[in-house]
Amino acid sequence: MPRADKIWTxxxxxxxxxxxxxxxxxxxxxxxxxxxxxxxxxxxxxxIVPDEMGRIAAAVNRARDAYDYVFTTGGIGPTxxxxxxxxxxxxxxxxxxxxxEARDMLQRYYGDALNEARLRxxxxxxxxxxxxxxxSGAPGIKVDGTMFLMAGVxxxxxxxxxxxxxxxxxxxxVVDRTIGAWTGETxxxxxxLRxxxxxxxxxxxxxxxxxxxxVGCNFVIRARDExxxxxxxxxxxxxxxxxxxxxxxxxx
Amino acid sequence: MPRADKIWTxxxxxxxxxxxxxxxxxxxxxxxxxxxxxxxxxxxxxxIVPDEMGRIAAAVNRARDAYDYVFTTGGIGPTxxxxxxxxxxxxxxxxxxxxxEARDMLQRYYGDALNEARLRxxxxxxxxxxxxxxxSGAPGIKVDGTMFLMAGVxxxxxxxxxxxxxxxxxxxxVVDRTIGAWTGETxxxxxxLRxxxxxxxxxxxxxxxxxxxxVGCNFVIRARDExxxxxxxxxxxxxxxxxxxxxxxxxx
Numbered sequence: 001m002p003r004a005d006k007i008w009t010x011x012x013x014x015x016x017x018x019x020x021x022x023x024x025x026x027x028x029x030x031x032x033x034x035x036x037x038x039x040x041x042x043x044x045x046x047x048i049v050p051d052e053m054g055r056i057a058a059a060v061n062r063a064r065d066a067y068d069y070v071f072t073t074g075g076i077g078p079t080x081x082x083x084x085x086x087x088x089x090x091x092x093x094x095x096x097x098x099x100x101e102a103r104d105m106l107q108r109y110y111g112d113a114l115n116e117a118r119l120r121x122x123x124x125x126x127x128x129x130x131x132x133x134x135x136s137g138a139p140g141i142k143v144d145g146t147m148f149l150m151a152g153v154x155x156x157x158x159x160x161x162x163x164x165x166x167x168x169x170x171x172x173x174v175v176d177r178t179i180g181a182w183t184g185e186t187x188x189x190x191x192x193l194r195x196x197x198x199x200x201x202x203x204x205x206x207x208x209x210x211x212x213x214x215v216g217c218n219f220v221i222r223a224r225d226e227x228x229x230x231x232x233x234x235x236x237x238x239x240x241x242x243x244x245x246x247x248x249x250x251x252x
Numbered sequence: 253m254p255r256a257d258k259i260w261t262x263x264x265x266x267x268x269x270x271x272x273x274x275x276x277x278x279x280x281x282x283x284x285x286x287x288x289x290x291x292x293x294x295x296x297x298x299x300i301v302p303d304e305m306g307r308i309a310a311a312v313n314r315a316r317d318a319y320d321y322v323f324t325t326g327g328i329g330p331t332x333x334x335x336x337x338x339x340x341x342x343x344x345x346x347x348x349x350x351x352x353e354a355r356d357m358l359q360r361y362y363g364d365a366l367n368e369a370r371l372r373x374x375x376x377x378x379x380x381x382x383x384x385x386x387x388s389g390a391p392g393i394k395v396d397g398t399m400f401l402m403a404g405v406x407x408x409x410x411x412x413x414x415x416x417x418x419x420x421x422x423x424x425x426v427v428d429r430t431i432g433a434w435t436g437e438t439x440x441x442x443x444x445l446r447x448x449x450x451x452x453x454x455x456x457x458x459x460x461x462x463x464x465x466x467v468g469c470n471f472v473i474r475a476r477d478e479x480x481x482x483x484x485x486x487x488x489x490x491x492x493x494x495x496x497x498x499x500x501x502x503x504x
Contacts, residue, residue, distance in 0.1 A: 016457075018457050018459060018472070019282075019285075019298075021285055021474070022284075022286035026281065026282075027277070029271070029277075029278065029300065030276075032274075033271075034274035037273065042272075043274070044272065045272070045299070045300065045301055046271075046272070047299050047300075048281065048297065048298035048300075049297055077437055077458075077460070110438075117438045117439075117442060118438040120441075153460065155462075174273070176273075176275075185330050185331050185369075186369045186373075187369075189330050189331045189369030190367075193331075193332040203333075204333075205268075205270050205275075205333060206331050206333075210407075220273075222269075
C-alpha cells in the first residue's frame with residue numbers, strides 16, 4: 001500500500017567518459033525519469049562522472065545519503081574501464097565477490113571460451129543479487145534492494161528496468177498536462193505564478209519554442225492528483241487567455 | 253600561450269525539472285563537451301538538479317571547488333521558476349543587481365511593454381558581465397571570468413558558446429580516433445588493456461553495438477598528441493587483428 005504522503009526519490013549516476021567527451025548522447029536519463037514516474041518515484045538528481053573509481057564512489061555515497069534509491073548506468077561490461085562494481089563495493093566498504101548464478105550463466109553462454117575478461121561480468125559487491133533482464137538476458141546488479149547497477153547501452157538498460165517494473169515501493173505517480181499558447185514567456189509570467197500560488201502542490205514549467213517566425217510556449221502542469229490537475233489546467237487556461245495568449249490545442 | 257602540462261577542467265550544472273521529469277532530453281551536455289574539447293578543456297563532471305535554490309547553490313559550490321570553469325544551463329528566463337541568478341549569487345555570497353547594459357537592451361527591445369517579469373532577465377550576481385550572443389542576441393552571464401550562466405534552449409546556449417569561443421585559457425585539445433571491428437568486447441579486453449598500459453596518457457574506450465545480427469565494437473582512442481595517437485591506433489589495430497577481430501574501416 002503506497003504511503004501517499006511520502007515523496008519517493010531516486011538519484012542516477014551516469015558513468016562514462018563517452019558521455020563527458022560528447023561522443024555519446026546520454027539517453028538513459030530521460031528513459032529512467034519516465035520509468036520512475038510510472039513507479040511513483042521522482043528522479044531528483046543526476047551526476048555524470050568519468051570512469052574513475054574515486055569519482056564514482058563519491059557520487060554513489062552522495063546519492064545514498066540523499067535519495068531512497070540509487071541507479072547507475074555504464075561500466076559493468078568486461079573491459080578494463082568497466083569499474084562500476086569495484087567503485088560501488090568500495091563506497092559500501094564491501095569486497096567484490098563472484099556471483100555463482102552469474103558465473104553459471106556465463107559458463108552456459110560462453111562454454112570453453114569463458115575467459116578472465118568475461119568472468120569480470122560475474123563480479124558483484126558482496127551481498128548483491130542479479131536483476132533479471134527479460135529483454136536481452138544480460139542481468140544487472142541489485143544491492144540491498146535500493147541500488148541498481150545497470151548497463152550503459154540503452155537497449156540493455158531498458159531491459160533491466162523492464163524486469164524491475166512494479167517491484168519498488170513508491171508513491172503516487174505524477175500526472176501532467178501540457179497547454180500550448182502563442183505567447184512569449186514574459187507576457188504571462190505573472191499568470192503562471194498566480195496559478196501556482198493558488199494551487200499548492202502544483203508545479204508549472206514553461207518551455208518556449210519558435211516556429212514559423214512566431215514565438216510560442218508550452219506550459220507543463222504537474223500534480224499528484226487528477227482532480228487537482230484538471231482544476232489547475234482550467235485556471236491556467238483562463239489566466240493565459242486573460243493575458244492575451246492565443247491557445248494551441250494540446251500544446252506543441 | 254597554453255600550458256601544455258595542465259589539464260583544464262570544466263563542470264556543467266544542468267538546471268531544470270523538465271530534464272529530471274524526462275519530458276526534455278538534455279542536448280547541452282554533448283554540445284558543450286565537444287565545444288570545450290576544441291578549447292582544450294575537459295568536461296569533467298555534470299550535475300542535473302531541479303529548480304531549487306539550495307540544490308543549485310550546492311552544486312555550484314561543489315563545481316567551483318572541483319573545476320577551473322563552471323557552466324550552467326537553464327533557469328535564466330523571465331518566469332518564477334527561473335532562479336539560477338539568485339542561486340548563483342547565493343552560492344557566491346553576493347547580492348543580485350540589475351545590469352545597466354542588460355536593462356538598456358531590454359528597454360530597446362520591449363519599449364513600453366517592459367514589465368517586471370521581463371526586467372528579471374537583466375538581473376545578475378553583483379560584478380557579473382554579459383556574455384554576448386552573436387546568434388540570437390540574448391546574452392548569457394559571465395561571473396569572474398570562470399562561471400558562465402547560459403540558457404537552457406539549445407539554440408540559444410549554442411549562440412552564447414559561439415560568442416565565447418577562443419576566449420578561455422585551455423590546454424591542448426584532445427584528439428581521438430575510432431577503430432571499429434566485428435568482435436565482442438570480451439574477446440579483446442586484454443588487448444585493450446595492454447595497449448593502454450604501453451601508451452601512458454592514452455585512453456581507450458570500447459562501445460559495443462549490434463547490427464544485422466552481429467556484434468561489433470567501436471574503440472575510441474584519445475590522446476593529446478597526434479603522433480602518440482597514431483602510434484596507439486597502429487598498436488591497437490595490430491592487437492585487435494591478433495585477437496581475431498575483423499576490422500571495419502574507420503569504425504561505425
